[in-house]
Amino acid sequence: MAASANTLTNRLKQQPWGLWWLQARRLTRIEVRRNLFSWRATWIYFLAFVPTIILLIHAVFDRDGKLAMSEDTMVLAGIVQFYYIRLGIFFGCLGIFSRLIRGEMVERSLHYYLLSPVRREILLLAKFAAGSFSAILLFGSAMIADFALVYMPYGTVGHDFVFNGPGLSQLEAYLAIAVLACLGYGAVFLLLSMIFRNPMPAAMLVLGWEAINPVLPSILQRISVASYLRHLMPVSVPGDGIFALLTVETEPAPAWAAVLGLLLLIAVVLAYSCYRIRRLEIRYTTD
């Protein structure tokens, strides 16, 4: 047992980690530049920052003094729960991550990467890291800006809420939600884009699944990114209309369990993606 462990350790030590790290960094840099600084990326900026613009209008022009901070806290929670998780991050990650592999196939440029002396797993993980970095940077900074714009107009009361009250912990929770949502949806869409020639029908099924997830039995709710994120919400906003009647309330899971569950889901999906990319074949005539 000890001998086999030693063999494994030796084998791991013999791997060219330095080279892999260098290749991954270079690939990540190329992809980040493509994701953040191209005309094609402008719509992701729109998705991330459109609530910020509305909150800016509210902060500058709509200060009538009769608004309650508790109401604004609920509005912010609603923006995160209903806009960012279900729409903004979902469609943003769909655009970013489905382009990483499938987009290169459509543009007929993936074979350049596959012909270069880079392990395919390194290629996949570097692309995933680049997509995650771009998505987290955009949506994370948008959430920080939203948070600041909600509480800044309240002056000292807002300052007290943020620095001496529950404000900072709420911001931390929102950022954790943004990071996990980007990683979770990213991993799922990266895998879908490798499995299907057109990943959109499957992505729309995922959207439908996430939308109807609260009305499903608790066991099925676990196969969803949004259900894990719901447990991390510092302020919960109840559903409205017929969905509120049908919603199945699950046992509130501790934050560590929700985070661990989602990270496990991401790890499994990424491991399967690494397995898939080993067997990836490009047929440009059919793709």
Next chain:
Amino acid sequence: MSVYRHDYRAYSGRVTPMWARVGVLVRYGLAEAWSSKITIGLGLAAMIPFIIFLIQIYLANNPATRLLVSRNNLRFLDVDAEYFLRALEAQCWFALPLMSWVAPRLITYDLADNALPILLSHPVSRFGYVLGKFLALFASLASVTVLPCLVLFVYQCDCAPPGWTMANLPIAFGIVAGTTVWITLLSMVGLAFSSWVKWRTLATGVIFAAVLVPAGVGGIFSAVLRTRWGMLLNLPVMMTQLWQRLLGVPEVVRTGRDWSLPSAAILAMLIAACLVCAAMLHARIRAREVVRG
């Protein structure tokens, strides 16, 4: 080989009428749309609520069922304007995935393959080209929206006691008007966004996002600025209110806030959306070829 003789003349024979040329585009568009198994699957899926509603009409008009249910005084068997609103909503929302799948098939291939110069060199104008594609999409969407809803109405007319038809005729007009507005808008949105997204696989997602993201943005606008006008960006809310009014169903305020919008504002917003889509199509549907060096 050089061509020395330049004595060509314009064709002076009988030409096909304009509508027939558009009809060719419609025919090929329909064939292209329904050649996909996913289109057929989505079309069949859209028939599931229709069958459920059809069974409900049968049960509602079956004396034995009515006798069993009447003891419990259940309202779910009532076939009234509210019932047709539910059917209309179900069918119309099933049309959204169908449109987002079919619209890119109709237009993106032509643009991605630089086929527009060849197509527009035939005796068909840019307007005729867009009209042909629009009609193909409109007909596909009508087959899962207005047709099933009208079949339900006709079946109820057949089953119901005499006098029901004349008393509820405005419902039929409401169904036709409501679905026509919806599928016209969907067709315009689908064609416009398909023409701007060259990558067909992405176009389906972009069309979905074009319908759902403004709804979220409108919701944020209304919640943050405490105004109902943000709902003018929320297509589901706007259409539900419009359908309710067309079918004569009373509006229920659920959340304590009145999000009700004036019908004129809703119609103005829908017309504006169609005009924006027309402008997008006008900018993209041109006989030009993109050559990359």
